[in-house]
Amino acid sequence: MVYERFAARPVEPPPAWVRAAGAVEEGAAAAFRAGAALALLHAAASADHDLGILWRQRCALRAAVAHVALAGRHEDEAALRDSWYLRRSGDDPGPGGRILGLWRRLAEPVSLRPQAWPRALREAAPAAGPEMLERLAAAAADAASAARGFAPAAAAGAVAAVLQERADLDGAALWLADAVLARQLGWPAPVPLIAPQVRRADLRLAARPDGREAWLRVCCLAYQRAALEALDLYRDLARRAERLVAAAPRLRTKAAAGAVALLLREDAAKAADVGQGVSDRAGRRLFERLVALGAVRELTGRPSFRLYGL
Numbered sequence: 001m002v003y004e005r006f007a008a009r010p011v012e013p014p015p016a017w018v019r020a021a022g023a024v025e026e027g028a029a030a031a032f033r034a035g036a037a038l039a040l041l042h043a044a045a046s047a048d049h050d051l052g053i054l055w056r057q058r059c060a061l062r063a064a065v066a067h068v069a070l071a072g073r074h075e076d077e078a079a080l081r082d083s084w085y086l087r088r089s090g091d092d093p094g095p096g097g098r099i100l101g102l103w104r105r106l107a108e109p110v111s112l113r114p115q116a117w118p119r120a121l122r123e124a125a126p127a128a129g130p131e132m133l134e135r136l137a138a139a140a141a142d143a144a145s146a147a148r149g150f151a152p153a154a155a156a157g158a159v160a161a162v163l164q165e166r167a168d169l170d171g172a173a174l175w176l177a178d179a180v181l182a183r184q185l186g187w188p189a190p191v192p193l194i195a196p197q198v199r200r201a202d203l204r205l206a207a208r209p210d211g212r213e214a215w216l217r218v219c220c221l222a223y224q225r226a227a228l229e230a231l232d233l234y235r236d237l238a239r240r241a242e243r244l245v246a247a248a249p250r251l252r253t254k255a256a257a258g259a260v261a262l263l264l265r266e267d268a269a270k271a272a273d274v275g276q277g278v279s280d281r282a283g284r285r286l287f288e289r290l291v292a293l294g295a296v297r298e299l300t301g302r303p304s305f306r307l308y309g310l
Contacts, residue, residue, distance in 0.1 A: 011235055014040050019228060027217045034152045034220035037227035038185065044234045045187045050265035051241055054310065055234050056107035056191055057267040063178075063192035064100040067124075067171040070200065071099070078300065085268050085307055098123050102175065109189045111179050114141045124172035136162050136172065144180040151184035155194065156206070156219035163207035170203050171195075181223070193230060197222035240295075240310040247295035251286065259286050268299055268307040 018036050044052070061077050068075050075083070075096040083097030084104075093101065102123040110116050117140070118133035125133060143157030155177035162173035174195045182190035202218045205211035241264055248260045258275045266273075271283030278286075287308040290296035299307045 011040075011044050011231060011238070013235065014228060014231060018224075027213060027220075030217045030220035030224070031150070031152065034224040034227070035150075037224045037231075038151065038181075041191075041227040041231050042185065042187075044231065045182075045185070045191050048188055050261075051234075051237060052189075053107075053265045054241075054267060055230075055237055056189065057104060058233060058237065059192040059230055060103035060107050061100065061267060063103045063106075063174075063195040064096070066195040067099050067103065067174070068096050070170050070195075071095075081268055081299065081307060082305075085270060086305060099171070102171075103192050103195075106175055106178060106190050106192050111190050112183050112187075114138075117176060117179065121172045121175065124175055125166075125169050128166065128169065128172075132166070136165060136169070137176070139165065140176040140180060144184065147184070149184065151181045152220045152223050153216060154184045155181040155223070156216045159203070159219070160206045160212065160215060163203060164209060167204075167207045170200070173203070173206070174198070177219075191230060193226035194219070194222050196229075197226045237310055244290070244295040244310065247290060247293040250293065251289065253282070253286055255282065255286060259283070259290075263290075263296060263308065263310060266309070268309040270305075270307055 014037065018033060018040065044055070061080060064080050065075070065077055068080070073096060080096050080100045083093045084100050087093050087097065092098075102120065105111060105120050111120060114137055117137035118130065121128075121133050121137070125136075128136070139161035140158035143161040144154035147154035147157050158176045158180040159173040162169055162176060177194050178190045178192055181193070198218070202215070202222070205215040205218060208215075244260060244263060248256060251260075255274050255278045259269075262269050262273060269287075271280045271287060274283035274286060284306070287296060287298075287306075291298055291308070296308050296310065299309050
């Protein structure tokens with residue numbers, strides 16, 4: 001079996017000096033390291049293949065965990081994944097699941113378009129009316145234009161533009177930051193990056209008109225860390241995907257090709273997702289065979305309602 005859409009682009013590990021940054025970095029040094037880390041990430045973020053979809057979904061899951069924490073909720077990755085993948089078609093995934101859905105939408109190409117931002121942000125800011133969301137999206141786009149091409153500054157400006165208008169919309173501001181960053185860098189779709197890297201105290205800096213320089217420095221350091229963590233995740237997923245592709249010829253079922261293709265592009269899957277004409281029992285046997293081969297993980301640790309993924 002050949003999985004042409006997999007074709008992950010090899011990405012080398014970053015040099016040690018890119019990682020060796022501390023919290024006391026001066027503004028120029030922080031900006032330099034952020035630029036270096038994002039340049040290293042560019043090879044993965046600009047490629048067009050199915051592993052890039054899965055990778056962005058994993059980044060979205062991490063961002064959603066950070067967002068729900070800012071909202072005062074306590075769902076972890078497992079709980080958010082359950083709310084998304086175990087719901088029936090058309091069901092409401094609940095507050096945490098809706099936040100995960102927001103970040104998964106960020107990882108789609110349409111989220112590069114400023115015209116799409118107000119509608120997407122409704123989930124992050126349900127109390128804000130349509131006119132407010134239009135105004136915030138326009139302010140973020142204007143701030144990005146004023147950054148004159150330096151992507152982290154554009155992202156930092158977008159966050160500040162939102163939070164100086166509405167300090168309670170931290171999740172929406174971070175969503176816009178990643179959308180703006182990807183537009184500036186010419187990526188085919190945004191990568192959820194910054195949300196896990198900032199604290200509430202950092203966002204208070206962004207909300208202050210006199211906090212611009214301090215917030216830009218914090219934002220640069222956040223994007224440096226985020227880019228390196230995303231790069232590590234990409235390289236790990238690429239290794240796991242290679243193992244899955246190598247194990248695929250050992251599967252003795254017609255459903256194997258569809259199951260492997262699904263696992264290469266989706267964060268998680270349940271037995272019923274294998275395809276039409278395949279029973280839950282047959283789908284579970286197929287996934288358990290892949291687990292036994294070391295090609296796939298069972299993600300829940302439960303005896304039932306299981307989810308599988310790289």
